[in-house]
Amino acid sequence: MNRKKKKREVDEQLLDAIVEMESSWKQIQEIIEKSIEPTEEIFYIQNLTRENYLFLLREAKWRKISAIRYNK
Template sequence: MGRKKKKQKREVDELLLDAIFSIEREWKQVKSIVGRSIEPSFDGSSTEKLAQSKYLFLLREAKHRKISAIRYSK
């Protein structure tokens, strides 16, 4: 793999990790709100499921790309 391709892969991997952390925070916030609700609305539950699905999809992509957050810690 050329030097330029390695740099591009690293940049994409870092963007993917940033997205994972962002979606994880979103999912946990929505989950917390829904969990504290007396009667969670359908919108709240579906928003939580959507955020969870995004998070799990991104985790699978990271696993497929064989990337680790430890390697890219800043």
């Protein structure tokens, strides 16, 4: 029973991280779109954020978790 609770907590943390990373990625995309001359650094940060987001999505898929199950 305790193991299921721990797994659920970790799954919820993963979903929270996915939502946070997605919003960061979208915010960076908006900054780039509004910039006159975006720097290489912002493109680097955008790619890094995107890769982190995709990694978290793959982890959620591997763990077979869905955001629908964990609605608060």
